[in-house]
Amino acid sequence: MAVPSYTVVEGGSIITPKGFRASGLHCGLKKTDRNDIGAIVCEVPASAAAVYTTNLFQAAPLQTTRDSLANGVLRAVIVNSGNANACTGTQGDADASEMRDLAAKSFGVNPEDVAVASTGVIGENLKMDCVRSGIARLADVLAGDADAGEQFSQAILTTDLVKKELCVSLPIDGQTVTIAGAAKGSGMIHPNMATMLAFMTTDAKIGSEALHKLLRRTTENTFNMITVDGDTSTNDMLVVMASGLSGQKQELDEAHPDWAAFAEAFVRVCEHLAKAIARDGEGATKLVEVTVSGAESEESARAVAKTVIGSSLVKTAVYGADANWGRIIAAVGRAGVPVHPHTVDIKLGDIVVLTSSQPVAFDEELALEYLKGDTVTISVELNMGEAQATAWGCDLTYDYVRINAAYRT
Amino acid sequence: MAVPSYTVVEGGSIITPKGFRASGLHCGLKKTDRNDIGAIVCEVPASAAAVYTTNLFQAAPLQTTRDSLANGVLRAVIVNSGNANACTGTQGDADASEMRDLAAKSFGVNPEDVAVASTGVIGENLKMDCVRSGIARLADVLAGDADAGEQFSQAILTTDLVKKELCVSLPIDGQTVTIAGAAKGSGMIHPNMATMLAFMTTDAKIGSEALHKLLRRTTENTFNMITVDGDTSTNDMLVVMASGLSGQKQELDEAHPDWAAFAEAFVRVCEHLAKAIARDGEGATKLVEVTVSGAESEESARAVAKTVIGSSLVKTAVYGADANWGRIIAAVGRAGVPVHPHTVDIKLGDIVVLTSSQPVAFDEELALEYLKGDTVTISVELNMGEAQATAWGCDLTYDYVRINAAYRT
Structure with a gap:
């Protein structure tokens, strides 16, 4: 750059x-x-x-x-x-x-x-x-x-x-x-x-x-x-x-x-x-950044990035430092935009966990160490086009529930 | 019936x-x-x-x-x-x-x-x-x-x-x-x-x-x-x-x-x-039922009901037995379907909390008692048409976070 x-x-x-x-x-x-x-x-x-x-x-x-x-x-x-x-x-x-x-x-x-x-x-x-x-x-x-x-x-x-x-x-x-x-x-x-x-x-x-x-x-x-x-x-x-x-x-x-x-x-x-x-989202312990690339359009890339960043299951997995990519791919698949089911690559930081929509053996210890950091980057490559987008969010924690379950008094 | x-x-x-x-x-x-x-x-x-x-x-x-x-x-x-x-x-x-x-x-x-x-x-x-x-x-x-x-x-x-x-x-x-x-x-x-x-x-x-x-x-x-x-x-x-x-x-x-x-x-x-x-949703303590009536179409009613039932803020408020209707009306307003901003009525069980989109004084103790029950019904009347829909969900609790933050091992 x-x-x-x-x-x-x-x-x-x-x-x-x-x-x-x-x-x-x-x-x-x-x-x-x-x-x-x-x-x-x-x-x-x-x-x-x-x-x-x-x-x-x-x-x-x-x-x-x-x-x-x-x-x-x-x-x-x-x-x-x-x-x-x-x-x-x-x-x-x-x-x-x-x-x-x-x-x-x-x-x-x-x-x-x-x-x-x-x-x-x-x-x-x-x-x-x-x-x-x-x-x-x-x-x-x-x-x-x-x-x-x-x-x-x-x-x-x-x-x-x-x-x-x-x-x-x-x-x-x-x-x-x-x-x-x-x-x-x-x-x-x-x-x-x-x-x-x-x-x-x-x-x-x-x-x-x-x-x-x-x-x-x-x-x-x-x-x-x-x-x-x-x-x-x-x-x-x-x-x-x-x-x-x-x-x-x-x-x-x-x-x-x-x-x-x-x-x-x-x-x-x-x-x-x-x-x-x-x-600084309510209860958050981490910044999560989701970058979607290789999309057919910027709108598609944005839709996928926002669906992944908004998934409660992805957010709780990040809180738990769990390299649970199944939740990421599932979020990609429900974003409401066309995604090819067999061409998706996913990385957590630099750790490749999925290639062409198929699991890749990765070092769980390394992934755990990475996910324990205060910033987690998830990269999703759709391999369908040239467009990309990035979305930001945070993890979903006990404190989010505590803050929002409190009585208005 | x-x-x-x-x-x-x-x-x-x-x-x-x-x-x-x-x-x-x-x-x-x-x-x-x-x-x-x-x-x-x-x-x-x-x-x-x-x-x-x-x-x-x-x-x-x-x-x-x-x-x-x-x-x-x-x-x-x-x-x-x-x-x-x-x-x-x-x-x-x-x-x-x-x-x-x-x-x-x-x-x-x-x-x-x-x-x-x-x-x-x-x-x-x-x-x-x-x-x-x-x-x-x-x-x-x-x-x-x-x-x-x-x-x-x-x-x-x-x-x-x-x-x-x-x-x-x-x-x-x-x-x-x-x-x-x-x-x-x-x-x-x-x-x-x-x-x-x-x-x-x-x-x-x-x-x-x-x-x-x-x-x-x-x-x-x-x-x-x-x-x-x-x-x-x-x-x-x-x-x-x-x-x-x-x-x-x-x-x-x-x-x-x-x-x-x-x-x-x-x-x-x-x-x-x-x-x-x-x-029996993950971590749930209550069944939440949202009924939307007076919608212009069944699709609209469904969209509003699903947005309210899916709102993390509504779900945590229900968990906390908090009669926080502001979160309900805000969810109604972001459902992506036309809603008249001045005609919405909201009830928690039988307790009226909003009429024509304006706050109604209600008994907070009574509302608390109702929300502590194991089934919570939220009724949203849009006053725009005849269509209605009901959605079901559960509260968002500490246990949801606990269950889903657990490491896969």
Whole structure:
């Protein structure tokens, strides 16, 4: 693989790209004193794009954000954790709308330039007293320093064990362009869904249309390729804002000579966040990566990879460090896409366990040792074509059951 | 509901319908001394039909059975547990074929009239020495008494905790027609898939075409509506044989005045076996029943019911006796079929928790008490049409993880 043209910015966060400030604090939505409300504010109108959950029961803030994004411009994102504002009826719609208006007033921007996101318990109305005081205080502590980025990253977490962020930079038109992202993953204190929220900032000069196109394509191969438990949340949202303050001369689009480099860096940030969410899935002890190659189409490759990564039997076998390839081939065979029954090769790491759909004698001790590691790679070669795809997930453990069997109290 | 015209035959089994004998014994495929090979033999050529797994990696015995069933006639079924003979290459095909030939010789029937089924570990070749001696001995102990039926039922189990069988009878043309079934469910000692095998016998006089049509329709609403972990086995098979020895005058088909009664009894046997498999799913403590009504089509209703029953988050909530309806509505919303976001009602047992997609205050103590029971019913009313469907599954527990994380050794 060629050397990438981007470099990782150590200690960088969503405020590192030029033009962004952020803040986060505790307003009372979470029972502990952890941060539960946060904001990102751009000092200029930012080109913006978003992708949303495909769940038909979309939470109230998604519609609010969709309205704000109609013109492809955002100045701010307001986000709370501890309550998803989902299945909350007309009161929920009103609350999301009020969050938007309050944030706009507090940050001195237009309501139509504010995106709203929520994550947490489903079916309970927001404690708007907490939200109101929180938003008022957020404006006072908005800052562009590392601590502000950290406070924001903390504010979006629920039972995530680690924060997920990455910042990269690359030269474009002789200027440094920076791209950063922060995400929350799967696991909630109280209930419910493996809700996924992600926020990206960049100082690249790029129109919202090009940004949206890149975002959709990238999401397809990153965020849409992870699974913790197969349950699609009502609140998933990824919002990206581009301030355009990098100093580039030429706006980025597919005709720009540095487009490929920018897209590569953009993908890297998304892939990093997506993998971090998978690794920190509820109860997970390992990251599992499934690469399917030799497929007839990318859609086929994706379908097979997602079926294998989502199989409870594969996930428990990985937890048990059991080289149980029979479960992998069985998952391949039920993916709903054409697969030739006699041409499949399977590897666990570098260990070949199946060739042309027939068992290969392998060293069980070596396989056990490999599967005990904290990252497990499963390679499936279909030998039917040239397309490939990778999916990420985690193992299924006692802790997943413990976390999710807990009473909501 | 009208009173059914069939009655349950207490103590009945697959040898109760006229014309059938069975046997089962231990031949060495399982490490314990539990039965691991069995047979059902019909004294006359039986009209027969079967349905098979949709997994693309079908085990060797499935093709053998398909060949035998080409003419719609069977005299015998030979089945082993402890080894699935799946992903075993050309040797596996040869072994399945040899099983068929040996059984035919041993039982004095034509090889083309023998179905073969296997369940157990994937990817290991059958110990044919064990199989050969087992088949030779099976012929000696074939019998039509209750013990023979019991031995057969035991021979098809793997880690099933209980055997699954039902026998019903009803009058047709003034004669008693009997229908019986035995099944194995999900859970294996060593490996692997939630392999499902089911065998049905009846002495009804019915052609293989009518039988096949009834079987396919019934399977759609019974066996195809259960899930333990979403993993479709490579070995699933359901075989039904009709001896025609009931003494009926008129062959059963849709024109027969008693067709509806026969079909109802047939469905009852299938539904009983399917529910028994779901209740005895790996690690399960409860049977979960999801009924979706008010759907635009039966396909939609089935898709929603299967998505809810398969949701890991719903399954863990049921295990934890948590009335977490947010997970149910979220599963409804990702089922991949059109659902109106504002018209859904949800009940847990008789407890209404959601009306028109909005939360309803309910007694949490009462809900907890209900969810602690050994059967949990979830009702989802979509309010879009008249179609409905029911799916069955089980909770997701620590024991599921324990059973499936175990090393294969």
